[in-house]
Amino acid sequence: MSSSRDxxxxxxDQALGNRTDSTDDVVERRYHQISELTAQEKVNxxxxxxxxxxxxxxxxxxxxxxxxxxxxxxxxxxxxxxxxPGIDENWLSELPKSMTFLHDEPQPLSKTQLNESDAVLTNxxxxxxxxxxxxxxxxxxxxxxxxxxxxxxxxxxxxQDQIVGxxxxxxxxxxxxxxxxxxxVTFISGPSATSDIELDRVEGVHGPRKLHVFIISEx
Amino acid sequence: MKKGxxxxxxxxxxxxxxxxxxxRNIGHATKTIRDKRQLVVQELDDWEELREAGRQIxxxxxxxxxxxxxxxxxxxxxxxxxxxxxxDAEDANRIITNLIKEKKGTDVVKVKSITTDEIRxxxxxxxxxxxxxxxxxxxxxxxxxxxxPSHILVPAIHKNRAEIRELFKSKLNLKELSDEPxxxxxxxxxYLRKNFLKAKVGISGGNFAVAETGTVAVVESExxxxxxxxxxxxxxxxxxxxxxxxxxxxxEVFMQLLPRSSTAERMNPYNTFWTGTTxxxxxxxxxxxxLDNGRTNVLDDETxxxxxxxxxxxxxxxxxxxxxxxxxxAYHSVYPGPIGxxxxxxxxxxxxxxxxxxxxxxxxxxACYEVCPVKINIPEVLLHLxxxxxxxxxxxxxxxxxxxxxHLAMKFLARAFSKRSRYERLQKMGRAGQWFYKxxxxxxxxxxxxxxxxxxxxxxxxxxxxxxxxxxxxx
Amino acid sequence: xxxxxxITCFNDTLYPETGKAVVSILERLGHTVHFPxxxxxxxxxxYNTGYHEEINPLVERFADQFESAEAVVSPSASCxxxxxxxxxxxxxxxxxxxxxxxxxxxxxxxxxxxxxxxNELKVEDVGAYYPHRVTYHSTCHSLRSLKIGDAPLRLxxxxxxxxxxxxxxxxxxxxxxxxxxxxxADTSAAMLGDKIRHIKNTGxxxxxxxxxSCLMHIGGALNRQRSGVKTVHMAEILxxxxxxxxx
Numbered sequence: 001m002s003s004s005r006d007x008x009x010x011x012x013d014q015a016l017g018n019r020t021d022s023t024d025d026v027v028e029r030r031y032h033q034i035s036e037l038t039a040q041e042k043v044n045x046x047x048x049x050x051x052x053x054x055x056x057x058x059x060x061x062x063x064x065x066x067x068x069x070x071x072x073x074x075x076x077x078x079x080x081x082x083x084x085p086g087i088d089e090n091w092l093s094e095l096p097k098s099m100t101f102l103h104d105e106p107q108p109l110s111k112t113q114l115n116e117s118d119a120v121l122t123n124x125x126x127x128x129x130x131x132x133x134x135x136x137x138x139x140x141x142x143x144x145x146x147x148x149x150x151x152x153x154x155x156x157x158x159x160q161d162q163i164v165g166x167x168x169x170x171x172x173x174x175x176x177x178x179x180x181x182x183x184x185v186t187f188i189s190g191p192s193a194t195s196d197i198e199l200d201r202v203e204g205v206h207g208p209r210k211l212h213v214f215i216i217s218e219x
Numbered sequence: 220m221k222k223g224x225x226x227x228x229x230x231x232x233x234x235x236x237x238x239x240x241x242x243r244n245i246g247h248a249t250k251t252i253r254d255k256r257q258l259v260v261q262e263l264d265d266w267e268e269l270r271e272a273g274r275q276i277x278x279x280x281x282x283x284x285x286x287x288x289x290x291x292x293x294x295x296x297x298x299x300x301x302x303x304x305x306x307d308a309e310d311a312n313r314i315i316t317n318l319i320k321e322k323k324g325t326d327v328v329k330v331k332s333i334t335t336d337e338i339r340x341x342x343x344x345x346x347x348x349x350x351x352x353x354x355x356x357x358x359x360x361x362x363x364x365x366x367x368p369s370h371i372l373v374p375a376i377h378k379n380r381a382e383i384r385e386l387f388k389s390k391l392n393l394k395e396l397s398d399e400p401x402x403x404x405x406x407x408x409x410y411l412r413k414n415f416l417k418a419k420v421g422i423s424g425g426n427f428a429v430a431e432t433g434t435v436a437v438v439e440s441e442x443x444x445x446x447x448x449x450x451x452x453x454x455x456x457x458x459x460x461x462x463x464x465x466x467x468x469x470x471e472v473f474m475q476l477l478p479r480s481s482t483a484e485r486m487n488p489y490n491t492f493w494t495g496t497t498x499x500x501x502x503x504x505x506x507x508x509x510l511d512n513g514r515t516n517v518l519d520d521e522t523x524x525x526x527x528x529x530x531x532x533x534x535x536x537x538x539x540x541x542x543x544x545x546x547x548x549a550y551h552s553v554y555p556g557p558i559g560x561x562x563x564x565x566x567x568x569x570x571x572x573x574x575x576x577x578x579x580x581x582x583x584x585x586a587c588y589e590v591c592p593v594k595i596n597i598p599e600v601l602l603h604l605x606x607x608x609x610x611x612x613x614x615x616x617x618x619x620x621x622x623x624x625x626h627l628a629m630k631f632l633a634r635a636f637s638k639r640s641r642y643e644r645l646q647k648m649g650r651a652g653q654w655f656y657k658x659x660x661x662x663x664x665x666x667x668x669x670x671x672x673x674x675x676x677x678x679x680x681x682x683x684x685x686x687x688x689x690x691x692x693x694x
Numbered sequence: 695x696x697x698x699x700x701i702t703c704f705n706d707t708l709y710p711e712t713g714k715a716v717v718s719i720l721e722r723l724g725h726t727v728h729f730p731x732x733x734x735x736x737x738x739x740x741y742n743t744g745y746h747e748e749i750n751p752l753v754e755r756f757a758d759q760f761e762s763a764e765a766v767v768s769p770s771a772s773c774x775x776x777x778x779x780x781x782x783x784x785x786x787x788x789x790x791x792x793x794x795x796x797x798x799x800x801x802x803x804x805x806x807x808x809x810x811x812x813n814e815l816k817v818e819d820v821g822a823y824y825p826h827r828v829t830y831h832s833t834c835h836s837l838r839s840l841k842i843g844d845a846p847l848r849l850x851x852x853x854x855x856x857x858x859x860x861x862x863x864x865x866x867x868x869x870x871x872x873x874x875x876x877x878x879a880d881t882s883a884a885m886l887g888d889k890i891r892h893i894k895n896t897g898x899x900x901x902x903x904x905x906x907s908c909l910m911h912i913g914g915a916l917n918r919q920r921s922g923v924k925t926v927h928m929a930e931i932l933x934x935x936x937x938x939x940x941x
Binding site for chain 3: 639
């Protein structure tokens with residue numbers, strides 16, 4: 001192993017001097033671990049918070065989704081739609097045959113294909129109400145990270161029961177993803193944005209410039 | 220005492236203060252972010268509990284840093300990454316240069332990382348014929364202008380839209396361009412998109428690395444972080460050794476503390492967490508460079524150690540009345556503001572006179588400590604470092620130190636305060652000696668060091684009777 | 695109550711009126727004031743400038759003078775902050791366990807004047823009369839080190855005739871910072887400039903505070919600018935009644 005490694009470890013050992021084993025020290029976690037919101041409050045808060053990031057949100061029932069998706073594609077001029085493996089085909093039932101569907105399997109799409117597409121449609125792993133965050137973990141219906149990165153519009157579908165109240169609840173649910181499968185995790189809170197010029201917020205920089213969230217809630 | 224190549228804080232602060240445009244820009248930025256921060260922090264009724272948990276987690280990391288580093292090395296390797304250790308900047312730059320050369324790369328894309336600014340990576344790469352393209356909008360502005368960042372979060376905050384428009388027009392060869400931030404961002408998007416698509420190597424810093432799982436986090440807004448950590452075949456991440464957290468669960472603490480303290484958002488637009496490499500998704504080669512570069516010196520000081528808890532949120536900059544007046548450049552370090560005033564001298568050592576001046580660049584108002592999401596007691600460390608500076612000067616300063624007026628005054632006064640008779644004599648001397656300066660019941664001009672006081676302030680003369688004289692007479 | 699006054703070197707030498715006012719108010723409230731003549735300075739200036747070793751004798755001196763007191767009161771928020779926050783450290787630095795114990799026992803008895811009135815004596819109305827427009831500068835040390843809260847404002851609100859106006863940017867440092875004002879004179883001046891602007895904008899005749907050190911810095915500039923605004927320590931306002939200053 002490198003001498004730098006030894007050097008650093010030795011410096012640390014010297015700096016810390018005599019010490020007792022304290023990796024077992026318990027951190028006091030007195031912050032909230034569980035949200036007290038009802039399911040309805042969670043979905044309402046989630047929508048409100050996602051909206052505040054200047055993303056678009058729509059509440060739909062399962063049955064309404066294909067029609068709403070069709071309307072969105074028409075209005076936004078989406079002709080080439082990227083589809084990750086495992087996306088629910090029922091959602092596409094009303095989209096016109098004239099549209100181009102770019103499937104990422106069996107052959108993965110090239111960067112150029114993705115760059116020239118208009119939009120991507122995915123589901124997600126979780127939503128966090130308090131922060132208005134969508135969480136992807138590369139599962140079925142989400143696909144590789146690049147799929148939700150190069151297209152200009154990200155259409156994301158979330159079911160009401162996927163929304164948790166606060167971040168610690170989401171982190172716990174991601175335990176398995178991180179420790180076992182090691183799949184990448186992406187938090188998305190609104191479209192890409194910058195405030196680098198005079199702190200004027202501009203939505204849409206390098207990532208998708210538009211984020212459209214369909215919330216499937218049976219009410 | 221070795222002379223640092225850079226000026227001290229007090230030597231150039233005045234120049235920056237006089238720059239009215241700069242002061243307006245910085246003033247506007249810091250006020251906007253600090254007001255917004257206040258609102259999103261108030262929303263959380265468990266903010267103090269989160270801060271305390273953050274502090275405890277970081278303290279635990281520092282007390283066991285070697286163990287967590289070894290654990291991280293193991294977990295990253297197991298997940299398909301390669302771990303490198305860099306004792307200093309030179310080490311790190313050599314490792315990174317070699318990795319890029321192995322890939323036969325001449326261009327790399329970079330996501331904003333102060334750690335790589337600290338080791339002057341871009342320059343080191345340029346010397347080897349490799350161009351590192353900054354992809355964060357502000358960093359791109361700074362890079363195109365050949366300038367230095369002035370704020371941790373918004374590095375180009377010293378530039379206004381008109382300046383950026385002119386810069387982009389000339390450097391990106393654009394004929395028509397408005398000065399609307401949206402148009403300027405669009406220009407950067409188009410320019411950088413080409414580069415993202417062809418990049419073979421990406422370089423990033425890391426906000427957190429989880430020892431238990433090997434997961435590394437990049438927290439960002441624009442999507443350039445996602446681009447750099449997703450599109451290239453090879454990803455090189457430079458990580459200060461203090462950025463470790465023990466377990467995945469700790470992320471829930473820092474991902475609440477950081478966005479609210481930094482961009483003053485409930486959550487910033489994008490956070491990417493990757494664990495080694497994933498087949499078919501993102502870079503297939505991942506190198507993690509663990510950087511010391513003075514951090515173990517900081518660890519070596521029990522009071523100073525807490526400086527390593529810093530998660531680079533920049534909340535302390537935004538509340539600092541000194542930073543607000545001077546901006547970041549006066550600190551002559553990639554780490555400006557209150558945190559820079561304690562981190563830079565510890566990283567660089569007190570032989571560097573520029574760094575050694577920084578602990579004094581504070582009125583000790585304590586606003587920084589109040590907002591710090593991991594409760595770094597910055598005033599405490601500032602005072603501790605001032606003491607170290609004085610001790611260092613006493614040891615190394617020689618004749619110059621012995622005749623330094625401040626040093627002499629301090630010694631003289633300490634002696635006077637140690638005995639009542641000397642103290643009372645000093646009071647009388649002050650009253651007797653002031654006749655020369657007193658005019659119309661006020662003092663408007665004093666000599667030597669004190670002239671800095673009377674440059675803008677009058678001094679109230681020592682009155683006829685001290686309090687103790689009055690007390691004695693009264694009894 | 696037997697109250698020992700820690701006047702501080704600064705007030706003793708430059709602002710005796712503040713000390714006289716403290717004595718007068720406490721006596722008016724029926725207490726006995728003591729003034730140990732051997733007291734000198736708390737060492738704050740040295741400590742804040744980095745000269746820690748030099749002032750160890752002052753810590754012991756302070757203990758000698760005040761440990762037998764029932765309560766110690768001082769009209770300087772920053773000096774009290776110094777004692778509360780850093781004396782334990784200095785005592786530890788001295789290596790003397792005895793001194794550490796003495797300091798630990800003494801500290802809870804050391805109070806800033808306005809906090810003492812409100813929190814210990816439970817007095818918010820001291821019967822003052824001050825028919826002037828006044829703005830209050832909350833010093834950083836009182837605010838963040840001592841957590842003074844609204845004690846000074848409670849006292850001021852009970853002053854008859856006073857026209858108390860809020861100071862914009864009240865939570866921001868005035869730029870004094872002890873030797874900071876000399877070492878980083880340009881930055882200190884810039885901070886002071888903004889503070890002065892805010893004070894003038896209130897239209898106040900008087901700017902007050904729980905610390906004469908900030909007031910010397912602020913008042914020095916107000917005077918230089920011939921602004922007509924005076925700086926007056928809180929204690930002096932509280933000691934003014936319808937019959938005038940009570941000394």
